[in-house]
Amino acid sequence: MTGSTPTTPVNCDFDFDPSIIAGKTAIVTGGASGLGEAYTRALHAAKANVVIGDLNAKTGSALAASLPGSIFVETDVTNWASQLRLFQRAEQEFRGVHYVVANAGIAPKDDVFAFSGPDTEPAEPDLRTIDVNIRGALYTAKLALHYAIKLNGTIPSPAQVDTCLILIGSGAAFLDCPRGPQYQCSKWGMRGVMHALRRTAGFYGGRVNVLSPWYVRTNILTQETFDAVEGVGVQMATTEDAGRALLRLLSDREINGKMLFIAPRKWSSRGYVDLDIDDYAGTQFHGGKLLEEIQEDQIKPGPVSLGLFAGSVGGGR
Numbered sequence: 001m002t003g004s005t006p007t008t009p010v011n012c013d014f015d016f017d018p019s020i021i022a023g024k025t026a027i028v029t030g031g032a033s034g035l036g037e038a039y040t041r042a043l044h045a046a047k048a049n050v051v052i053g054d055l056n057a058k059t060g061s062a063l064a065a066s067l068p069g070s071i072f073v074e075t076d077v078t079n080w081a082s083q084l085r086l087f088q089r090a091e092q093e094f095r096g097v098h099y100v101v102a103n104a105g106i107a108p109k110d111d112v113f114a115f116s117g118p119d120t121e122p123a124e125p126d127l128r129t130i131d132v133n134i135r136g137a138l139y140t141a142k143l144a145l146h147y148a149i150k151l152n153g154t155i156p157s158p159a160q161v162d163t164c165l166i167l168i169g170s171g172a173a174f175l176d177c178p179r180g181p182q183y184q185c186s187k188w189g190m191r192g193v194m195h196a197l198r199r200t201a202g203f204y205g206g207r208v209n210v211l212s213p214w215y216v217r218t219n220i221l222t223q224e225t226f227d228a229v230e231g232v233g234v235q236m237a238t239t240e241d242a243g244r245a246l247l248r249l250l251s252d253r254e255i256n257g258k259m260l261f262i263a264p265r266k267w268s269s270r271g272y273v274d275l276d277i278d279d280y281a282g283t284q285f286h287g288g289k290l291l292e293e294i295q296e297d298q299i300k301p302g303p304v305s306l307g308l309f310a311g312s313v314g315g316g317r
């Protein structure tokens, strides 16, 4: 899809063929544990070369050592030089970067929400969540785009190889999650990045999609939090479901500008589903038709050289 309107929802209910992933090179940030480990394992099982970038050298090296052909690069996604080294190393080892999963993320207690008491001046909030979840992911997005252009140039052609950036949202990218304004804003933000890139990525043979997990038991929250979710009767999706959802997005070159929700089986037959909330075509809600018209008539895609919004009205392809 080079800038055309995204089409029908992704079919999440069949045994897809992941064979186009074999032989490709994939970077997974935060790939040493939790959901990132599941993405790493799924990609390895699909015969991709996986480059794990994570803060945790012990866990990351052990995982890479257990998956022949994978490598680990100690990485802090909030540090530009560190992420640049991760991508450089991937290119040196495997001569190109095809898939990038911008997975590293944190969800600590949110200082923006905290009340310091009526008699205490509020302290400057700690914005680490923004640093990791937004700054880190934007660094990853820039590098993914750079390496996609390096592989494919900037002139669309059938010879371009498939590349794909996967951004990580959350249920917090569309549901109200009280008490966590930084986390919620960072996850809505990933949908924003996808919307900004999906009509231009095709110029570079590329795609951009989002995976949005609902609760999946990892170390991102306390185990008591996950127990409480199960306590109200929710049978959470598993990390393996998330791994398969990633492969589903990568398995089909036509999938661009989409978001899959990793959700309990109660709501999704295989642990992931396309909610189809990122497009306005045919949308029935009040204002949907208006948004569809503005989007289609006034905001046209273009290559990176056109700059921000340039060529928008009446331009593009």
Ligand SMILES: NC(=O)c1ccc[n+]([C@@H]2O[C@H](COP(=O)([O-])OP(=O)(O)OC[C@H]3O[C@@H](n4cnc5c(N)ncnc54)[C@H](O)[C@@H]3O)[C@@H](O)[C@H]2O)c1
Pocket: 029, 030, 031, 032, 033, 034, 035, 036, 053, 054, 055, 056, 075, 076, 077, 078, 103, 104, 105, 106, 107, 132, 136, 168, 169, 170, 171, 212, 213, 214, 215, 216, 217, 218, 219, 220, 221
């Ligand atoms: N688990 C869930 O319920 C859930 C739900 C919605 C979204 N998510 C998202 O999924 C992603 C992964 O979450 P998880 O549950 O696996 O978390 P996790 O805490 O279990 O694992 C996170 C991994 O990222 C690494 N990491 C953290 N900061 C880093 C940094 N600055 N640079 C490099 N690596 C770093 C950690 O070392 C760890 O290996 C996050 O973006 C998170 O927001 C998770």
